[in-house]
Amino acid sequence: MEFRTKVELPVGQGEIRHSDPILLWGSCFAENIGKLLTDNKFHCDVNPFGILYNPLSIAKSVSLLLDNKVYSAADLRFDKGIWYSLMHHSSFSSADQSECLEKINFRMARGREMLGKAKWMIFTWGTARVYEWKENGEVVGNCHKLPDRLFTRRLLEVEEIVSAFASLLERIRQVNPEVQFLFTVSPIRHAKDGMHGNQLNKAVLLLAIERLCQLFSSCHYFPSYEIMLDELRDYRFYADDMLHPTPLAVSYIWECFCESFFTAETLRVMKEWQDIRKGLEHRPFDAKSTAYYTFLSQIMLKIERLKEKFPYLDVQNEIALCQTRLKK
Template sequence: MEFRTKVKIDKPDFEIEPFEDMLFVGSCFADNIGKRFVEEKFNAVVNPYGVMYNPASILHTVARSEAAPRVALMTLGTNHVYILNETGEIVDNCAKRPQRLFTERELTIDECVGYLSEAVELLTGRNADVKVIITVSPIRYAKYGYHGSQLSKATLLLAADLMVRKYPGRVTYFPAYEIVNDELRDYRFYASDMLHPSQQAVDYIWELFSEAYFSPAAKRFIEEWRPIKEALGHKPFRPDSDEYKEFMNKTMLKVKALSKKYPKFVP
């Protein structure tokens, strides 16, 4: 018998290679996944101007940055935006200014698609081979009320689907939202606030993502790097002992060998 529903992940028509140039923009979920890519030595830029929750702010980051990645991942958190009344512009951060200075409103599906399309076009202009992965953050926004949060996510899911249809071969969708809410349907996969995915859930999503998107070379490098990474992160009880010095000498020899095998590898 099967006691859970498995989310089907479509295999994309491209693969992520080791040390790939990547850009992660979006909600704190993009931060969580992006940091894992940095740990695994991908050339990843993660939210260079801070966490961005809505499609307009994601566009703002892409426009401000000079990144020309081969792979970009955009994580959509909400369709709610804040408009500075004085200028009529959507702001990315209210910077703790009084609420009365802003008007909150919700982007429509078409508006979300418009902002995301502009971001894709900017990236394509910088790198004609760019591939864009869109995800919807599984984190619910309690402040909207849970029904309001679901409506916001529904808008983003529909916008993401339209983006995949609009840019076939360029844009793909990774079902992070569905994995958490349909496959990991249990509070043990949530952090203490019962809203954010737990580290175990993030690790599981990482495994599914890597299986779907990583090339054999990327998977092989990660397996070779893992024991060395763990050794470098080891905190000894006696750092001045001869045993630890010998352990580190052997580890550095492994680092040197890995650098020789992978010229792009930077410890």
């Protein structure tokens, strides 16, 4: 007997390999998946502008990279001793203007480089509600806890999102014709407008993605939101705020992601790497013992063999860690 509704996974839509550069954009869930990909030695760049929640902010951010935009002091705002950008997460903000600009332009340069070579771009949309800066009517990426009276808040239309992203995807493919686009809707619920408002919000995103997938064969969809709602509907899979998925829920969605887009060989490389990672995280009783040195040497050998088979894996930090420990 089956006591839950299984979500059909998009197996066969495409394969993501360790050799594929991946650029991720979007909400906190994009950060979660990006970290899991990075931890498993995929070559990723996650959120060059920091966390972004709505499709139009993400589209504008990507467009700024395509436009080769370089931020200057004129693009920043200053309030309560802090310099910040309305398009960037608060992690870029600083009391020093030069430091703020340096952080912004460094990440944008890195993102621009990845944009030109990415095999996959993964977009995680969290909400269809946007905040428009009243001074110029433009959608912002982050409100930085400024007063609500400075913004107009509204729900996007499906066609508005489709139009913005259709033209954006065409622009991206002009500089990177081989890139594939993977869309997902964040399983994090946005309760500010109530649960009915959250459903309307997510429905707009789902309809827009469906339309884009119909328009572009390079667009694919992964059902993060549906897995959370249908397979993990018990509240034990939600954090204390009853809105965010627990680490266990994220892990399950990650397993579904792996099943959908990774080949048997990719999964085998991931297993080998996890064994190495566990070895590196091991804390010995005696770090200067012969037994531990032998253990480290075996780990080093495993890393070198893996690197020999898959030269595109970035394992330099782990090799340097082993060498440092062996010298002690």
